[in-house]
Amino acid sequence: MNALKSIKIAALALTALAATNAAQAQEKLSLYNWGDYINPEVLTRFTEETGIEVSLDTYGSNEEMLAKIQAGASGYDIVFPSVHMHDIMSQLDLLAKTDIGSSPGFDNIDPQFVRASTDPNAEYCLPYAWGNVGIVYNKNKVDELSGWADLFELAKSGEKIILLDDPRETIGIGHILNGTSVNSTDEAEVVAAANVIKDNLENVSAFSYDSIPLVQSGDVAAAHWYVGANIFVQQNPDILEYIIPEEGATMYQEDMCVLKNAPNQANAKKFMEFYLKPEIAALNVEQQMNGTPNIPAQALIPSEIADNPSIYPPADVLSKLQIFEDLGQDLKLYNREWTAIKTAQ
Known part of the structure; x- marks a missing residue:
């Protein structure tokens, strides 16, 4: 009898230990985001409020992220794809249904940012942030620069420039x-757009994402880069400037999505709902200097960001910004031309 009782007690203890370990395992969250694209204070506050520990890995492109996920990377809960990649990942059945669009607080989100064609009711992903891709330049090397044509003329004059190592962004300059x-x-339009880059190849120093330090030092005069360059402009206003080219530019939007194989889906949903809070979305903008789809958050953003026309462009400039769509099999046209560009460099 005592032996049986001891066995039961031991079994109960093991059950309790297993439950404790399971609970501890659930109190984690793993994010896979673009490099430096979330304010660490957002993660700190989430942990303070929920007790959930957050880990963060970063990537440099949508393609890098997708390749890693498709190669079997496990353990990530949330990714932040651009809208066209949101559609691609949905079609590949990689995303979990979260019903975030039905959550309290989702009415804070401006409906125009629910852009993904595969997710028209935000049943899967949350609009996270948006911005534009323009030019950052060193004011000690460049007197004035207003657009893409100026950028290539600058290169022809002997100054070094860098373009993004991204086929659609860079060939997109040719389209614009x-x-x-x-x-x-x-096909003819894609080839013609790629030819704009090919015709200027001898004046392009590199294709890279890591251009800010080189522009800042003056080793490079100007670079094709994201609106987040305003972070560095704010730190070095006498040296750096960021512009949206007068001919037009691309804009981007990233969404917050939970992976279908996420080990901590409940915690991921908690984080999405946490990010719906206006003060949290505004906190992220304050450090990242991009646009937020959260309408009430916009009233909490510092004026030097909210009133910066390169971050929140006026309507006439906004109308000249183009956002990428999923091209399906036609993406091979861009990949083919990109290979030709990189081979000829």
């Missing part, structure tokens, strides 16, 4: 200068 859509699937 040619007056065609960055989402064109017309």
Whole structure:
């Protein structure tokens, strides 16, 4: 009898230990985000409020992130794809249904940012942040620069420039200068856009994401970069400037999505709902200097950000910004031309 009782007690103890370990395992969250694209204070506050420990890994492109997930990377809960990648990942059945669009606080989100064609009711992902891709330049090397044509003229004059190591962003410059859509699937238009880059290859120093330190030092005069360059402009206003090119530019939007194989889906949903709070979205903008889809958060953003026309462009500039769409099999046109560009460099 005593032996049986001891066995039961031991079994109960093991059950309790297993439950404790399971609970501890659930109190974690793993984010896979673009490099330096979330304010660490947001993560700190989430942990303080929930007790959930957050880990963060970063990537440099949508393609890098997707390749890692498809290669079997496990353990990540939340990723932050651009809208067109949101659609691709949805079609690949990689995303978990969260019903975030039905959560309290989702009415804070401006409906125009629910852009993904595969997720029209925000049943899967939360609009996270948006911005534009323009030019950052060193004011000690460049007197004035207003657009893409100026950037290439600067290079022809002997100054070094860098373009992003991104096929759609960089070939997109050619589309904008040619007056065609960055989402064109017309082969002749894609080739013509790529030819704009090929014609200027001898004046392009590199294709890279890591250009800010080189522009800051003056080793490079100007670079194709994201609106987040304003972080560095704010730190070095006498040296750096960021512009949206007068011919137009691309804009981006990242969404917050939970992976279908996420080990901590409940915690991931908690984080999405936490990010719906206006003060949290505003806190992220304060450090990241990009746009937020959260309407009440905009009233909490510091004026030097809210009133910066390169971060929150006026309507006439905004109308000239193009956002990428999923091109499906037609993406091979861009990959083919990108290979030709990189091979010829």
